Amino acid sequence: MTAPLLPRAHADGMPDTFDVLVHPASELRGTLSAQPSKNYTTRYLLAAALTDSATNGPVRVIGVATSEDAAAMLRCLADWGAAIELVGDDAVIRGFGAHPKAGVTLNPGNAGAVARFLMGAAGLTSQTTFVTDYPDSLGKRPQGDLLEALTRLGAGVSSDAGKLPITISGPVRGGMVEVSAERSSQYASALMFLAPLLPSGLDLKLTGDIKSRAPLRQTLDTLAAYGIQASASPDLSRIRIAGNQPYRAERVMVPGDYPGSAAILVAAAILPGEVRLSNLREQDLQGEKEAVAVLREMGADIERSGDTLTVRGGQPLNAVIRDGDGFTDAVQALSAAAAFAGGTTTWENVFTLRLKECDRISDTCRELEKLGLSVSETENSLSVSGAASLAGGITVNGHGDHRMIMLLTLLGLRAEKPLRITGAHHIRKSYPQFFRHLEELGAKFEYLKTDTK
Ligand SMILES: O=C(O)C1=C[C@@H](OP(=O)(O)O)[C@@H](O)[C@H](O)C1
Numbered sequence: 001m002t003a004p005l006l007p008r009a010h011a012d013g014m015p016d017t018f019d020v021l022v023h024p025a026s027e028l029r030g031t032l033s034a035q036p037s038k039n040y041t042t043r044y045l046l047a048a049a050l051t052d053s054a055t056n057g058p059v060r061v062i063g064v065a066t067s068e069d070a071a072a073m074l075r076c077l078a079d080w081g082a083a084i085e086l087v088g089d090d091a092v093i094r095g096f097g098a099h100p101k102a103g104v105t106l107n108p109g110n111a112g113a114v115a116r117f118l119m120g121a122a123g124l125t126s127q128t129t130f131v132t133d134y135p136d137s138l139g140k141r142p143q144g145d146l147l148e149a150l151t152r153l154g155a156g157v158s159s160d161a162g163k164l165p166i167t168i169s170g171p172v173r174g175g176m177v178e179v180s181a182e183r184s185s186q187y188a189s190a191l192m193f194l195a196p197l198l199p200s201g202l203d204l205k206l207t208g209d210i211k212s213r214a215p216l217r218q219t220l221d222t223l224a225a226y227g228i229q230a231s232a233s234p235d236l237s238r239i240r241i242a243g244n245q246p247y248r249a250e251r252v253m254v255p256g257d258y259p260g261s262a263a264i265l266v267a268a269a270i271l272p273g274e275v276r277l278s279n280l281r282e283q284d285l286q287g288e289k290e291a292v293a294v295l296r297e298m299g300a301d302i303e304r305s306g307d308t309l310t311v312r313g314g315q316p317l318n319a320v321i322r323d324g325d326g327f328t329d330a331v332q333a334l335s336a337a338a339a340f341a342g343g344t345t346t347w348e349n350v351f352t353l354r355l356k357e358c359d360r361i362s363d364t365c366r367e368l369e370k371l372g373l374s375v376s377e378t379e380n381s382l383s384v385s386g387a388a389s390l391a392g393g394i395t396v397n398g399h400g401d402h403r404m405i406m407l408l409t410l411l412g413l414r415a416e417k418p419l420r421i422t423g424a425h426h427i428r429k430s431y432p433q434f435f436r437h438l439e440e441l442g443a444k445f446e447y448l449k450t451d452t453k
């Protein structure tokens with residue numbers, strides 16, 4: 001099953017590994033449809049695999065993302081015993097229910113959410129090992145909070161000081177358990193996916209200053225779509241999910257992706273022209289929907305008609321001070337708007353950005369400084385002062401981080417001279433068509449083949 005699931009992410013006509021040369025754009029104009037949501041794709045695929053095909057039959061996940069993270073989830077679920085068929089843009093999955101294959105080694109690539117959600121479900125197996133071929137990215141991200149919770153539930157766990165590679169030996173028991181939600185919401189989401197298949201369910205107490213509440217709500221939403229009952233306190237510090245609840249669904253449809261689309265909206269706002277972006281639901285739990293409100297507050301002209309947003313670009317922008325935790329995956333893209341806004345923009349409460357594919361606070365500061373921008377950071381915040389223009393004409397480092405690559409690309413589109421971004425193929429983690437979408441709007445890129453992974 002592995003082979004046919006992989007090429008989807010690479011069917012873009014670009015070299016396997018490349019730097020991108022971003023040419024300045026005078027305007028952006030055209031219509032796009034937002035790509036499928038990364039966060040709903042990972043959730044709907046996992047939940048589909050957790051259905052028991054003997055009683056539920058196949059689940060059709062309609063319109064799955066084509067990113068490397070989606071491919072990673074598909075590959076791991078197939079390795080765990082799910083029968084997966086890709087039919088056009090859909091995935092048809094016959095799930096393994098509460099019985100993923102034991103003794104399997106899973107490689108979730110560079111996908112944090114995929115790795116953590118699967119580590120939760122590994123509590124159903126007698127043993128699952130997790131490795132990564134991204135030791136410098138996912139391999140450095142912390143997993144200890146989830147491993148502690150699984151240990152309290154009776155799992156045997158071995159890890160490299162709370163990091164990958166990790167082996168989890170179950171099965172675990174249910175009941176009450178604390179899990180820290182201070183560094184990532186993904187640990188709690190992982191346990192939420194596990195809970196319904198444990199005989200006594202889980203009574204989760206989320207501890208610490210809870211971060212990324214929006215994805216926790218997307219997990220509750222996914223459970224509901226698969227017929228699982230859950231109850232949560234309004235602040236999400238307590239989430240109760242009864243046991244012995246089978247996952248059940250026939251068809252689920254993946255909505256459009258707000259985090260990636262935020263980058264398109266910013267590009268459209270900082271350059272003259274008119275861009276229409278469809279497939280973005282107004283009623284949606286993705287926190288990055290807030291990027292629309294943030295851009296409007298900065299002075300962007302964005303109009304909504306149903307699921308379509310129209311941006312009339314080139315309006316003068318002003319700085320804002322906002323708590324960025326609610327739209328964590330759009331902070332990078334919005335920093336490109338900040339780079340051209342009057343005044344200093346500060347994103348507060350964004351400590352968790354340091355724990356993503358790179359340190360999205362310090363590494364961002366370093367790259368923006370190279371471009372001549374004035375930036376500052378605290379442990380928990382990132383500030384960017386707007387400039388009237390950017391010279392460009394240099395090489396900046398994509399840090400192997402798709403959201404950093406999006407941010408630098410947006411800056412390059414508004415620079416005076418072309419900007420080279422290293423390791424731009426990592427865009428495929430979440431948004432393989434990013435450059436192609438911008439090309440459809442009139443942007444020009446050169447893809448410079450490299451041998452650097
Ligand atoms: O649950 C999810 O799908 C995600 C949760 C967020 O992570 P944190 O909870 O670590 O902030 C987000 O940044 C990530 O891209 C996807």
Ligand SMILES: C=C(OP(=O)(O)O)C(=O)O
Nearest residue numbers: 110111112113114329356
């Ligand atoms: C941080 C991200 O993803 P993950 O945590 O799933 O690797 C992201 O998509 O920006």
